[in-house]
Amino acid sequence: MPSRDAKVDTKKNTPPVRVESLSKSFGKQVVLKRISLEVGLGETLSVLGRSGTGKSVLLKLIIGLHKPDSGSIRVNGRDVTKLTLKELNEVRKKVGFLFQQAALYDSLTIEENVGFPLRRHSNLSGEQSRKRVRDLLASVGMEKDAHKLPGELSGGMQKRVGLARALALEPDILLFDEPTAGLDPITAAEIDDLILRLQKERHMTSVVVTHDIHSARAVSDRVALMRDGQFLIEGTFEDLQKSRDPFVVQFLGGS
């Protein structure tokens, strides 16, 4: 399991994310079929695949927003499928989630959005909390827009704020759901750079769900390609490029 950062030794630690034989259906539609994956400490895994193949569902299962039909999901060593809500919330505090459309709270300002998790889960004073929010917004280049509402921001700016909010509780793990979807190539590259910079600074374990091959190549240590609810191939991006599988060749066609 290669890692970009030499300081991180994944073998000595329990993998922060370990999924085993996970299955999930919605009614008659089978979304995930007994999939397994492991993400090492400080590693970034990108899950690639066509739209509607269950990539986002996988992320929501990892954070306990959906219940699996079978299988186990261990986050920081705890099986989230077997936890009470209180225990699950403790696990969630250590996991940041960037949603596809950023999912910022419409009625709150940017500042309030980023401060929302802090207000509930930290012991910071009002001034300390405001400073932390300012720092987080500065780290994603959004400090000047602190008093705006989400509706006043572009898609890329919303993603930046979503990322700042995801980082508010200083998580160990970050989950990205299509971080570059709907963005122009320049903004998408800026988001990729931001993800890379944060990974370098904070050494976080990340799972990136995307169908953007360029983004996956830029931010990942390892990639896994999904097809029909299963992983077709897993390895480095170079491994994917070497594959002769027609679907892999077709998927990478543009790269």
Add this chain to the structure above:
Amino acid sequence: MPYSEAQVDQTRTLDAIGTWLWKFFEWFGDLALFCGRLARSAVTPPYEIREFIHQFDELGSKSLPLVALAGAATGIVLTLSTRDSLIRFGAKSFLPAVVIFSIIKESGPIITALVVSGRAAAGIGAELGAMKVTEQIDAMEASAVNPFNFLVATRVLACMLMLPLLTLVADFFGILMGWAANTAAEPISLQLFIHAGFKNVTFNDFLPPTLKTIVFGLLIGVISCFQGMNARGGTQGVERAATNSVVLASLFIILADVLLVRLILVFFS
């Protein structure tokens, strides 16, 4: 042996009725589970006091003008229509009592509930529906914040506590405008109107009907939050959540009123 056309039609009709009944009971089952989760959240910390105050203020300030207007209109209409009938029966002196009894016992509470249902239920259904379809509720859960504590319990409690206060506003404007409408036809002092109207009013005539609006508030809050939290399918889902919130909340209010009026008569007459 092939089925006749009539038999096929009959099977289809039975199938459609079966599906409808299944959905009907499924809806009530889901609502019961939702209420159970709400009840647990309402008594489990953290208590979102700030959000509750915000919702209480929002609901009150936005519904107040409408409730006052509806109460005033009810007072005028009641006075005009009752006055004509009472004159015919030679009982004109009973007008203040009839108007005031009618407003505080039934018109004020039900009009308030229906107006708030139209105003707040649609708002809550649409707001939570939009939050649901844009993953804001998922984001809240992912931030380890229980959306039932933060979004649902606060709104339901705000509805329950605000309804009786708004009912007092509707009662006040109804009685005031009832007097004004009567005075336009035949001048009478406000003091005399109030005195004649409230002469035989007891707390049992006033308190139970006013407090029954707590149940109306509960219905508005629960149904609109339930519809919003279960919205699916983009903007159409939000629209459905808003419309269903108003329609179902109004319907349940009217049905609950039948039951509550009967209970009040049994226990407080």
